[in-house]
Amino acid sequence: MTENPDGSLTVGAGEVVTVVVTKAFAPFAATFSSLIGASWDSSTMSPDGLTETNVFTAPPSVGTQVFATILYDFIPDGSGNYTAGDQYVQTITGSRGGAATPITIVPPPISSQSITFVVG
Numbered sequence: 001m002t003e004n005p006d007g008s009l010t011v012g013a014g015e016v017v018t019v020v021v022t023k024a025f026a027p028f029a030a031t032f033s034s035l036i037g038a039s040w041d042s043s044t045m046s047p048d049g050l051t052e053t054n055v056f057t058a059p060p061s062v063g064t065q066v067f068a069t070i071l072y073d074f075i076p077d078g079s080g081n082y083t084a085g086d087q088y089v090q091t092i093t094g095s096r097g098g099a100a101t102p103i104t105i106v107p108p109p110i111s112s113q114s115i116t117f118v119v120g
Helices: none
Strands: 009-011 016-023 040-045 051-057 065-072 088-094 103-105 111-119
Touching: 009 088, 016 065, 103 111
Parallel strands: 009 111
Antiparallel strands: 016 051, 016 088, 040 051, 065 111, 088 103
16 A cells, blocks of 8 residues: 555555554544445454454455545533543555554544545
8 A cells, every 4th residue: 555645545456455543532433434436344343442443455446446434523521621632543554565644633523534545
């Protein structure tokens, strides 16, 4: 996997891509969209409920694009404040090596990250 100057990610045909989102403090309130151009192969949540891992296999055709969106939300406390230091960290890796630059998302909500994968 390689990260392109425009922010898209080039993946190999049939490459397995792993997207991991980890939150510093509960509750975890990130939501993965369905993929456009592929399907998630699996989705797992860590036992502590603070890390979600989603995996897909890149399509076999060069030039195919896959789109994903992750919606990040933070739940304030009863006073409307957010826990100091709370954040999400998004990492993306490919099975053939390479990774996207990790992204950190901090409150206030709501934030989304759109990701474009291009089979190259």
